Amino acid sequence: MTLRAGVAGQPIVHSLSPLIHTAWIAAAGLDADYCAFGPADAAGFAELVADGRAGRLRGLNVTAPFKEQALALADEASAAARTCGSANLLVFENGRVRADSTDGVGLMAALTEQAPQLDVRGRTVVVLGAGGAARAAVAALSGTGAAVGVLNRTRARAELLAQGLGATVVEAEALAGAVLVVNALSVPPEVDLSCLRDDAVLMDMTYRPLVTPFLTQGRARGLTTVDGLGMLIGQARPSFHAIFGIEPPPIDVRTPALAALGETP
Structure with missing residues (x-):
């Protein structure tokens, strides 16, 4: 059958x-x-x-x-x-x-494949957004021992997401110390990438287009990028x-x- x-x-x-x-x-x-x-x-x-x-x-x-x-x-x-x-x-x-x-498994698989040098344990990562995609990303990354910060335009939504997932709500200043920034928004985020570390990794959970404006900005800075297709x-x-x-x-x-x-x- x-x-x-x-x-x-x-x-x-x-x-x-x-x-x-x-x-x-x-x-x-x-x-x-x-x-x-x-x-x-x-x-x-x-x-x-x-x-x-x-x-x-x-x-x-x-x-x-x-x-x-x-x-x-x-x-x-x-x-x-x-x-x-x-x-x-x-x-x-x-x-x-x-x-x-299985979204969290997929996120970690993409990071392993496209940013194999990245180790987030005990280090700062920032997730942009506070919807369902962001929740999956925060849950997966918190489970690895990363110090996860949630950055969202509406702080109340970020606080609601962070509760119970071992994450904190952060402001844009936190980007400067992040080894990984994950865009979980369905639109290009309005963040200044010039403050990022030179070894920071950018990931976009969207795969249409494959190289989003967010990843394009990161590549222009010479940063490692991870796409949503992975x-x-x-x-x-x-x-x-x-x-x-x-x-x-x-x-x-x-x-x-x-x-x-x-x-x-």
């Missing part, structure tokens, strides 16, 4: 997840299908989850705006999902729904394993993903 899985979000037409997972499915020789679902609203997403409970889906990756709802609809959740307050992965088995968050692929690997029960084959999925973005390797 063909295993059915996919990614759910709105909008979803530009998602690279089907390309990545389909390449792994083909390389592994699985009888499986992974496609994009674009529920119009919360009710439509709930219907997808009901399909999973009924055995018509094996798993779902979840993106905005359904990540919090995904956690709420689950019967059980990993510590990572509970910490993030959202889930980007649902696995269906015997009528039950298991939620997880994180997307990094979070997809544990998702594939959770859904299909095997590790993704060791093939190159970044090159076709870059081609889909109109980028060159």
Whole structure:
């Protein structure tokens, strides 16, 4: 029987997840299908989850705006999902729904791949933003022993995020001491990068465009940069394993993903 899985979000037409997972499915020789679902609203997403409970889906990756709802609809959740307050992965088995968050794993994988010299343990890192993406980044980085600061235009939102995650709320002055700055905003941040250390690393969680204005500014300063595509692929690997029960084959999925973005390797 063909295993059915996919990614759910709105909008979803530009998602690279089907390309990545389909390449792994083909390389592994699985009888499986992974496609994009674009529920119009919360009710439509709930219907997808009901399909999973009924055995018509094996798993779902979840993106905005359904990540919090995904956690709420689950019967059980990993510590990572509970910490993030959202889930980007649902696995269906015997009528039950298991939620997880692999975003933090993806973030750390991207840093390891593209900034292998970086060691954040006991050092200052700053996360820009206070939404769901920022929460996943703060949770992952705090778990490594980094001293995480949250910088957001609305201080109250930053304080709400930092609570319980071992982070602090900081002002722009904190950037001067950061070894890593992560942009978790969906728009280019309004920060002055001239104050950064010469060995600072910049990461943008967005991958459209691959080299964002934030990363372009960092490269102009000669800084190491980490793109959001590395994180997307990094979070997809544990998702594939959770859904299909095997590790993704060791093939190159970044090159076709870059081609889909109109980028060159």
